[in-house]
Amino acid sequence: MPHMAMHGLVLSLVLILLAGGAEAFRICAFNAQRLAQPKVAKKSVMDTLVQILARCDITVLQEVVDSSQKTVSLLLQELNRFEGSRSYSFLNSSLLGRSTYKEKYVYIYRSDKTQVLSSYQYNDTDDVFAREPFVAQFTLPSKILPNVVLVPLHTTPKDVEKELNALYDVFLDVSQRWQNEDVILLGDFNADCASLTKKRLNSLLLRTKAGFHWVISDGEDTTVRASTNCTYDRIVMHGQGCQTLLKAAAPFNFPRSFQLTEEEALRISDHYPVEVELSQAAQGIQPFMLGHSAAAVTFSISAVLAPFRWPLT
Ligand SMILES: *[C@@H]1O[C@H](CO)[C@@H](O)[C@H](O)[C@H]1NC(C)=O
Numbered sequence: 565m566p567h568m569a570m571h572g573l574v575l576s577l578v579l580i581l582l583a584g585g586a587e588a589f590r591i592c593a594f595n596a597q598r599l600a601q602p603k604v605a606k607k608s609v610m611d612t613l614v615q616i617l618a619r620c621d622i623t624v625l626q627e628v629v630d631s632s633q634k635t636v637s638l639l640l641q642e643l644n645r646f647e648g649s650r651s652y653s654f655l656n657s658s659l660l661g662r663s664t665y666k667e668k669y670v671y672i673y674r675s676d677k678t679q680v681l682s683s684y685q686y687n688d689t690d691d692v693f694a695r696e697p698f699v700a701q702f703t704l705p706s707k708i709l710p711n712v713v714l715v716p717l718h719t720t721p722k723d724v725e726k727e728l729n730a731l732y733d734v735f736l737d738v739s740q741r742w743q744n745e746d747v748i749l750l751g752d753f754n755a756d757c758a759s760l761t762k763k764r765l766n767s768l769l770l771r772t773k774a775g776f777h778w779v780i781s782d783g784e785d786t787t788v789r790a791s792t793n794c795t796y797d798r799i800v801m802h803g804q805g806c807q808t809l810l811k812a813a814a815p816f817n818f819p820r821s822f823q824l825t826e827e828e829a830l831r832i833s834d835h836y837p838v839e840v841e842l843s844q845a846a847q848g849i850q851p852f853m854l855g856h857s858a859a860a861v862t863f864s865i866s867a868v869l870a871p872f873r874w875p876l877t
């Protein structure tokens with residue numbers, strides 16, 4: 565029956581559109597372990613890094629130890645070649661650290677989907693942090709949450725408790741400055757195993773104050789080595805908008821996904837990335853009814869998809 569066939573076609577088209585429209589926005593944090601030029605010069609390492617970054621709309625890279633801009637440029641070049649239809653850009657902090665050993669935070673983001681609204685280096689007057697957060701505010705393709713603040717931190721293992729409590733001050737500073745309660749704190753917090761006992765973890769301000777959601781749960785392994793099982797890398801979310809859009813969060817076990825041996829995986833990093841997916845669908849898309857005319861179905865789908873439209877320029 566031509567009419568039914570047509571109806572079926574429209575419906576599957578609509579379902580594809582719906583799935584595409586509800587595509588999650590993924591924010592990731594990755595301690596890429598001493599990321600510098602010799603590392604990305606190895607093709608197999610570069611290829612895996614590119615695949616890891618291509619999963620995410622924004623990645624906060626940590627432990628970028630390159631004083632030049634070359635490592636990030638090379639990464640972006642390969643990433644933009646790999647995903648020809650997308651365009652990735654970056655935003656980096658300066659090199660941070662108390663000694664000659666320094667690292668920077670680098671945001672790699674899809675500039676066709678998100679934009680940097682503002683950023684600043686947290687003014688760490690009491691020198692609490694080894695690498696004070698380089699805070700940034702990004703736009704999101706969502707009407708519920710048009711923008712979100714990211715606060716990255718890579719703690720130094722000997723000061724985990726002190727730094728994580730000071731991270732609460734950074735939250736206060738940024739949420740006041742930008743009048744934005746929707747804040748995602750993320751990175752290698754070293755918040756487990758020998759660096760932080762369960763008791764101290766549970767007494768952190770970010771645990772005892774209301775409104776913070778640790779979406780990478782205790783017990784999730786974020787380390788590559790089979791001999792370790794620690795939840796070092798974390799994502800903590802604050803704000804109603806974030807909560808509404810939260811769809812899923814997990815470490816990304818890249819050795820398993822890319823079928824790498826432990827030895828091969830350790831050439832990339834000893835950490836897994838951690839990822840959070842934000843999706844309009846998380847707050848429940850209106851189910852549409854079968855039996856509508858094609859025009860009506862298409863119309864209702866456009867209405868559902870409208871919030872995903874990207875307000876470019
Ligand atoms: C980004 O890195 C470059 C090269 O290290 C540096 O010149 C620049 O100041 C950095 N950006 C920020 C915002 O610190």
Ligand SMILES: *[C@@H]1O[C@H](CO)[C@@H](O)[C@H](O)[C@H]1NC(C)=O
Pocket residue numbers: 687689
């Ligand atoms: C950081 O804070 C200190 C003390 O409040 C102030 O003297 C200094 O000018 C600030 N630096 C920046 C870059 O804002």
Ligand SMILES: *[C@@H]1O[C@H](CO)[C@@H](O)[C@H](O)[C@H]1NC(C)=O
Pocket residue numbers: 782783784785793
């Ligand atoms: C890590 O330990 C937790 C318990 O704390 C356990 O549930 C989990 O399965 C372990 N993961 C691995 C990969 O061994």
